[in-house]
Amino acid sequence: MVDIRIPIGLMFTVVGIIISVFGFFTMSNTEMYHKSLGVNVNIIMGLLMLIFGLVMLYFAWRKKK
């Protein structure tokens, strides 16, 4: 029908990029990350999502080939 890994991969890649870029530009905002105990969770989670999304896309692409 359709490989579900494609929409999952796309969504996580897009959201991952948005969150990590946002995290990058707010890096110096210590007030904002006070909540998260000083950890820039946006960069960490954003990159994690990006990697997950790309892995999904890779597997979908490999299957297609």
Place this chain on the structure above:
Amino acid sequence: MKVDLGWIDYMIMIIYFLFVLGIGWFLRKFMKNANAFLEAGRSMPAWVAGLAFISTNLGALEVMGMTGSGMKYGMLTTHFYWIGAIPAMIFLALFMMPFYYGSKARSVPEFLKLRYDEKTRGLNAILFAVMTVLASGISMYALAILMENVLGWDFNLSLWISALIVLGYTYLGGLSSAIYNEVLQFFIIVIGLLPLVFLSLKDIGGWVGLKAHLAPIALSKGFAADTFTTTWKYSGQATSNPLGVEWFGILFGLGFVLSFGYWCTNFLIVQRAFAAESKEAARKVPLIGALPKMFIPFLIIVPGIIALALFNDPSKGFTLPLDVAGKPIYDYTIIMLLKQYLPTGVLGLGITALLASFMSGMAGNVSAFNTVWTYDIYQSYIRPGTGDEEADGKHYLKVGRIATVAGILLSIASAYIASKFGNIMDFLQTIFSMINAPLFAVIFLGMFWKRTTGHAAFTGLLLGFLMALLHHGLTIPAGATTLFKGGWIAVLHTYPVEMAQNFWTAIIAFTVSTVFTVGLSLVTRKIKSDAELKGLVYSLTPHELDAKGLAWYERPVGLAILVSVVAVILTVMFW
């Protein structure tokens, strides 16, 4: 209490909405007949159906409820997973799925029709249809009120928007769309809640710090210091743990009756396995679902336990809204934790995770409702098939789509009723959930004892249900303030907690149902011949315990062993 979301949080939510609707839009062209729409054409790979299987169960009430229970009962809440789900999932996969899938039944009520008779199917179909609509209405209400109180979203707006999105993708793509989205939602729930687990654990000083924080709390409640971080250790007596249930109640009530009743007979869950591409795949579905299921406690229960520590440490500034009696409202635990730790950005992701959990549960309810309505009620009692398969397929597709719209509208209506008469809705849900335990007794006997007759099954189902009702009417949990919690006939027994009452209600329903079904089967005439029961009953069906020629992890038995070993390790680790 309110928290402000930034533009980026809304942007993440909107992207998520676009993707779920997009999946439905993409699948719409495959929906050519009722079979494609209501059964996903029986074409799903095992891993897709397996993740959907677990995602449907991970609805909003599960996430909110389990985090709240973590705060109330501590690590004992994991009993709902390691003992209260895994054994039942393994049993379903290995022993029941061959008959469910092999019978070609399109729903659990239809299996009852094939195995027993029309009246047993009718009773189950109608109760199930009512129960699903109630359940999705209640979870819709719970989520919308949460969003209103914490995020300041308008109650009506969030109710209608979330319902219409679910309607959009289930109307367009049917069960396939529900399942595909459940896989997507599963990953969002996990990734969205992940930062919460790490940040809250870090804040409290890791597992060791958590234990140290919880010891004085446990002692002040009259329990041993490590009660909240252990599972079986203090289950010798009901009074020595916060759950209020002793080992027998946990093992038999939760681990057997309640969990087998839920996992092995609830069509909402089992439907995902019915959609698998082969019998082999269908058997693997619950096992693939069981693998992540075992680790979900770390995602939603552990933060709840941490919340208990935070709540009792004023320096952390963690609060929960209080009810009129001054007690914390446990359902808010998860969202208050999100608010506590997540900065804008990942906060949007966390809120999206809650919305995703709501949608996966709701879509599960809707896709089960429309199937039972179309096949077990409409096709059976209103308009039977004409014999022209193509025309019928188109006709029932249309009926299925109308049932999808109707199901959502009824859920919305029941959400509004829940907002006005919450107690009554909770009561009704308790009542309807009493059908699960007798249903398991009847299906189990039907699959493994060929002598079981239709009259006996019908009576067993009904009497089990009525006895459960009677038990509920005669007992109350300690401190109950309304008759909706029990004791509406007279009070013969008081349970320490509501949980204990639920367990015993199920145990009694199951026992009564089993005794009557067995007894009456022996004295009623067997109507269905052995030939008719082939493929439906264990002793009359050629056995195939395991697939041949596959790697161990591709075989149901191999996977079942893997799941059991991990479950035992987890149980021992947190004993």
